[in-house]
Amino acid sequence: MFNGSDIEGIDFKLDEYRKEFAKTAKEKITTAEAIVKAYPKPNPPLRHGGDNAYYTPTKDFVQMPKLNDFDTKEDYYRTLFHEFIHSTGHKKRLDRIVPGASFGNAAYAKEELVAEFGAIFLSAEAGIMWRNNSNHAEYIKNWESALKYLKDDNKLLFRASSQAQKATDFILQRDENGVPKYLHGLLKTVKKKVTRQKEVVGMNAPEIILDLPPIKEMILRLPPKQELLIATSSSKIATKLQQEEFKEGTVQAPVNTVLPEVVAENKTPLLQQNNNVATKPQQESTKPQQVLHESKRGTTKQHKNVLSTSDINNMTFDTLPFTGEWASFMQEPAKTMKLAIWGKPKNGKTAGATKLANYLTNFGSILYNFADQGINKSTQDLWKLSGLHEKENAFLSEAREIKDLEKLCASGDYDFVFIDMINTYIHRTGMKPHEFEDRFIKKFPNISFILIFEVTKSGNFKGDQGWTHLPDALITVDSFVMHNQGRYGVGEYVVWEEGLRKVNPKKYKEYFGEEEDEKEIVIDL
Incomplete structure (x- = not known):
């Protein structure tokens, strides 16, 4: 195999190699898409828009321009692989990225080498030909001064290559037979059966049926x-x-x-x-x-809003792989879920909501809008007790205007938005359930919304009952216990054991059993 530029007498027009625009989703590279989809959970969210491609470790997401903005689809996937290799260095994955690494220093140079090597390895896995792309060449030239570290460390390339291989293996997740995870789905085959009938004369001719995938009329x-x-x-x-x-x-x-x-x-x-x-x-x-x-x-054009059984059977939806007590609480919810939480004052609804927010930081960035109580000492205590103070992808806001909340959602920085309490906006603006659905749920389909409500003295939902039809699940909080019911099963989660023991000893015993009475110890002297 020879580089086309090294062959004399033949112009392969390498500069014009496959400069087509990928117009539709059908032109995506199937294998490359499968590799990205099989990334170990929790995976960094992939967002599209703007002119720059980058990975941010503080918020743990990958940003990419749209596919059509690249000269070729191969260029898109090479760049995408580069950024996903960066993401493997996050502290909750391979813990490779050095905090505070700045442009031009040794740590930065090594990480860029790792990402470039890793992109080559993943491209080879996806069957993408790696050519001398001007964008990659210019990018490397920008930090060329950092290559001086190669003189001081003649094994830098080998170490970077080794780290790149670890990152590649992390993404591919090969099984005991060496088969990467993404291939398990691609290797499935569907056998087509054809039923033939013998020749028959007259009106008793049988039906000829070919068992084939559905197509349009x-x-x-x-x-x-x-x-x-x-x-x-x-x-x-x-x-x-x-x-x-x-x-x-x-x-x-x-x-x-x-x-x-x-x-x-x-x-x-x-x-x-x-x-x-x-x-x-x-x-x-x-x-x-x-x-x-x-x-x-x-489905026919006349019924474009109608799906067949095979259509719905072939659809896939992203979910959050909850584990442990959270899986018992609400199974494996949709990635873009909608929840409602309510309970009497001082029963633990905000404490429970912040604990849920802390767990959700494993799957993306969260924004907690303290619209009711604002940000104060109590807020700080809640933040610490829930563990959110240790999360770099957890953020607070005391926004109380709809337009301010819309701007925060439109930033694209948050995957989960908690609004505590939504009644603050309802009282201030008279917002109706359908208005919230149009202005937030439909406008920002990639965000999960968790709404905290106030209730009446009897503990019932307060306000327009239409709000109860928006969420996928309803979570009621009583005596520091959250009770989930809805599309994600039925479950309970104890927010604060000591609080439950004090306010409802009977309920505490149901969860944790009888406490052993302290025995009196008598010492004879």
């Missing part, structure tokens, strides 16, 4: 007496039927023939789509137009 417009060729790319034969023979019934005999190009609704040749047609002899047919239906029908 296709209409073949045929003039009278024109032959109808039913294409089947798997057997390379066709069934020849005259239109009038549909009325009388006929012998269905397979004949070798040249398959015609049948163009479906999207103008793509039928055989290229691998969409075969299942037919059934009709008892009556007086119109020159025949409509052929697959045994399984997909």
Whole structure:
């Protein structure tokens, strides 16, 4: 194998190599997408927008320009792999990134070498040809002065390469047979079965059914007496039927023939789509137009908001892999969940909400909006008791205006937003449930919203009952115990054991059993 630039007499036009724009999701590189999707959980969120690609360890997310902004899709994935290799250095993963490393110093130079090597390794895994990209060359030139450290450390390249291999292995997660995790999904195959019937004469002709994936309804417009060729790319034969023979019934005999190009609704040749047609002899047919239906029908343009069973079965949704007591509390919720928390004052709803916020920092950045109590000594104590004071991706706000809250959500910096209490905004603006849904839930679909409500003296929800229909789950708090009920199962979580023991000893015994009475110790002297 030789570099094309080293070969004389032939212009391979390497500078123009695959300078196409990736216009649709169909042009994504399947293997590369699978590698990114199989990243170990909790994975750093991937966000798109802007002109710069970077990974931020303080907030633990990867930022990328959109796919169409790159010259080629290969350039996009090489850059994406570079940033994801950086993310493996976070302290909760491989703990490789040196805090305080600045542009140009030795630690920074080594980390960039690790990311570049790792991007090459992952590109090779994805089958992406690595060429001398000007962007990569210019990027390396920007920190060329840092390469002076190679003179002082002649093993720097080897160490960087070794760290890059560890980062690559971390992402690929090979099993005992050396098969990376992403391949397990790609290696699954679906066998197609074709049922054939013997030749039958007359109106008792059986139905010919091909067990194939669902496609859209296709209409073949045929003039009278024109032959109808039913294409089947798997057997390379066709069934020849005259239109009038549909009325009388006929012998269905397979004949070798040249398959015609049948163009479906999207103008793509039928055989290229691998969409075969299942037919059934009709008892009556007086119109020159025949409509052929697959045994399984997909969604048509006339019903664009309708999904078939196969459509919903093939859909995938991101979830949060909760473990331990949190998994017992609410199983494995959606990545973009919506929760409502309420309870009487001084029963632990804010304490419970901050503990939940602390756990969610394992999956992304959180913003806790103390709209009701603001930020004060009590807030500081709650922050410390919940453990949030040790989290670099946890942030506070005392915003009380809708427009200010919208700006915070629009920043794209937060994955989970707690609003404590939402009643503050309701009282100040008269906001209705559908207004919150339009201005926040639909406008920011990538954010999970956790709303804390106040209740009546009897402990019931206070306000428009429409708010109770917005969340996926309702969490009530009583005597420092959170009770979850909704789409994520039913569960309980004790916010504060000592508080539960003091305010509700009976309930405490149900959870933790009887306490042993202290025995009197008598010493005879």
